[in-house]
Amino acid sequence: MKEETLLSINGVSVAFKINGEFYTAIDDVSLELHRDEVLAIVGESGSGKSTLATTVIGLHNMNATQVTGEINFQGKEILELSEDEFNDIRGDEMGMIFQDPLAALNPLIRIGDQIKESLDVHSDMTEDQKQARVHELLDQVGIPHPERVAKQFPHQLSGGMRQRIIIAIAIANKPQLIIADEPTTALDVTIQAQILDLLKDIQRENHAGIILITHDLGVVAEVADTVAVMYAGEIVEQAPVETLFNNPKHPYTRSLLRAMPTIDSESDELYVVEGAVPSIKDMDRNSDLFAPRIPWTKPDVGHPVLKEIAPNHYVRGESWREFKFKDEL
């Protein structure tokens, strides 16, 4: 049985103003996230993953961004919140973890004080309680000698340790929703696995929902429950993780999976469909946007729509029914 819905994204579109004109970066995206669920959003660079995350956490520069649609978070329509109301939930009910911990940490402030800042803003604990909570959080994210590390500065820690600090800050107020944007990309493989385990532990403890943004399908296989594959600002396929890996349909999903290195790959060469995600200025939203990357397949006529082809398995368009890789023709 599915857990309670935590976040419901309904028909959300986002456009950015470039030289006075608006261009669509996210087009009519709908997604649901439940408690205890990890929803992975995957796709190449430029597919709109970060834009979607930034929209949910309300961090766009609204002078140059148009956001339409609805985002309901625990019963609140968050696109209607004022800046102050959003500041209250960001860092409290919503925690964020970004790719580059060094950029996210202030080099001049001691680790313990940076974690404490989040408690200063969102909790009414006494100084002693905050101090104890900082040590508890450092311990929870697997930092040895919390008292000592709390007094250190970011540059004194390794990349993996700094990412743990970011996670400690993100979870300081026990958020219901954690948004992690490429949280392990900058880390080596062993540390990546530790950080992913840590995120899973934290999730179990708080019954949080996690949106995990990544281009790494290995990471997805490890931790996700549900996967949404994005291309050119749209969801092209969405399914429970087992379905997506065992029965992928959309040519883009199948290309990403083919490009995934496996332990028994015979060659080091990765198969990828040539080309890249077009710039938002070059997207013809009345067409089949992925078709130019697979010119040997008949494209969908007009703009393909997302359809539920089996329970909880959504695929965009019909061209996937005929699609074969070149070496399968």
Ligand SMILES: Nc1ncnc2c1ncn2[C@@H]1O[C@H](COP(=O)(O)OP(=O)(O)OP(=O)(O)O)[C@@H](O)[C@H]1O
């Ligand atoms: N503030 C902005 N102004 C103009 N265009 C933007 C802005 N932010 C993102 N874009 C454009 O929107 C599209 C989606 O970008 P986004 O960063 O969301 O993709 P992504 O899938 O997260 O890629 P990456 O993995 O490289 O972060 C890209 O074409 C990008 O150039």
